[in-house]
Amino acid sequence: MSAGPSPDGRYVRVPAASRRDRPVPGREALLLGALAFGLMMLAIQLWLLTVALELYLAGDGERVWGLAVGSGCVFVGGLIAVWLLSRRPRIGA
Amino acid sequence: MTEARERAAARPHDRDERWRSDFPYDWEADASVSRRDLLRLAVITSGALFAGTLLLSLLGRRDDRRRGSPRAIPGAAALPAGEALYFKYPGEDDQAVLLNIEGTGFVAYSQKCTHLSCSVYYRAEKGELICPCHDGKFDPRTGEPTAGPPQRRLPRITLEQRGGELFAIEEAP
Ligand code: FES
Numbered sequence: 001m002s003a004g005p006s007p008d009g010r011y012v013r014v015p016a017a018s019r020r021d022r023p024v025p026g027r028e029a030l031l032l033g034a035l036a037f038g039l040m041m042l043a044i045q046l047w048l049l050t051v052a053l054e055l056y057l058a059g060d061g062e063r064v065w066g067l068a069v070g071s072g073c074v075f076v077g078g079l080i081a082v083w084l085l086s087r088r089p090r091i092g093a
Numbered sequence: 094m095t096e097a098r099e100r101a102a103a104r105p106h107d108r109d110e111r112w113r114s115d116f117p118y119d120w121e122a123d124a125s126v127s128r129r130d131l132l133r134l135a136v137i138t139s140g141a142l143f144a145g146t147l148l149l150s151l152l153g154r155r156d157d158r159r160r161g162s163p164r165a166i167p168g169a170a171a172l173p174a175g176e177a178l179y180f181k182y183p184g185e186d187d188q189a190v191l192l193n194i195e196g197t198g199f200v201a202y203s204q205k206c207t208h209l210s211c212s213v214y215y216r217a218e219k220g221e222l223i224c225p226c227h228d229g230k231f232d233p234r235t236g237e238p239t240a241g242p243p244q245r246r247l248p249r250i251t252l253e254q255r256g257g258e259l260f261a262i263e264e265a266p
Contacts, residue, residue, distance in 0.1 A: 031128050038135045045142040052149045057207075058245040059266030061153015068143070068150040075143040078136040085132065 027085075034081050041074045161250070161263045166191055169199070169259035177215035179204070182250060182261045189250055189261070190215055190222070192233050201250035202236050203264055208243040222247070 052067045161183025172178050172193045182189040188204035192215060202222070204212045211226035215233065222231035229241030236247040251262040 028128070031132065035128060035132050035135065038132060038139075042135055042139055042142070045139055045146075049142050049146050049149075052146045054244065056149045056153050057266065059248075061150070061155075064146070064150035064153045068146045071143040071146040075136070075139045078139045082132060082136050085129075 031085060034085060038078055038081065041078065045071050045074050159263045159265045161261065163253070163260050163262050165255075165258045165260050166201075166252075170257060172199075175217055175220075177217065179214075180261075183264050187264075188212060189264075191252075191259075192222075194233055197234055199252050199259060200234065200236075201252055201261060202231075202247040203250065205248070206243060207238070207245040207247060208241070213247065 048067045048071045052064045055061065055064050055067075164182065166178070166180050166182075168178060169180075169191055172191065174193050174195045176193055178191045178193075180189055180191060181187060182201075182203075189201055190204050190213065191199060191201045193199055202213070204214070206213050206224040206226065206229055208224065208227060208229050211224050213222050213224045213229075213231065215221075216223050220233060221239075222233050222236075224230070224241065224243065227242050229243040230239045231237065231243070231247055232239050236249055238244060238246065248264050248266050250264045253260045253262050
């Protein structure tokens with residue numbers, strides 16, 4: 001089906017590309033799981049940032065780098081997860 | 094059924110149709126796309142949080158948070174044990190307190206409370222540094238908070254005895 005309004009002009013058709021982007025059955029659950037885990041990791045990162053700020057204000061700035069490494073690991077993990085999830089599995093291959 | 098009643102019965106359906114034509118949308122596609130977009134947004138937020146932590150770690154490595162240059166504290170030599178002397182350091186608008194603690198000797202702190210910057214003072218009869226704003230208390234020996242809302246120790250001023258005079262050297266957080 002091509003993009004653009006339907007013949008009666010009342011509905012907008014979704015472009016073919018975004019229909020292709022729709023996850024295959026079973027992947028939705030994976031995506032949802034990744035999202036839930038990712039949000040949990042975000043909460044941990046936020047906590048790391050508040051501890052870092054606390055240490056910085058207390059003059060213990062030298063100890064903050066360990067927290068930055070932890071936060072960086074979560075970020076890189078998130079990038080890898082997005083990359084893995086954006087690859088489409090070959091079905092029936 | 095009268096004609097008016099028939100029209101009334103048909104109205105909710107009409108409204109629904111009008112709403113659909115005003116806001117046309119493919120809901121099926123929306124569900125899957127928004128989850129993916131949310132995941133991307135989460136990764137961007139994660140990057141921002143990482144950048145903030147990294148920035149703090151870089152700032153923490155810099156040494157420019159120490160302030161002040163050596164300056165004599167007038168009247169410090171005559172301060173009896175168990176008493177406090179208030180002076181200006183590192184700038185003329187910065188208040189500081191010098192304590193002569195029995196058994197420990199001289200210690201000095203900025204008077205700025207680490208909670209919301211009220212002036213901390215020394216209560217000799219209780220041997221405590223007190224912040225009157227929210228009843229914060231600090232240990233006079235270490236400057237660490239002991240009660241109330243403050244979570245961080247008071248900025249400490251390093252001291253040095255030079256030829257019979259007490260000098261404030263610098264203030265560190
Ligand atoms: S400002 Fe000192 S306790 Fe709140």
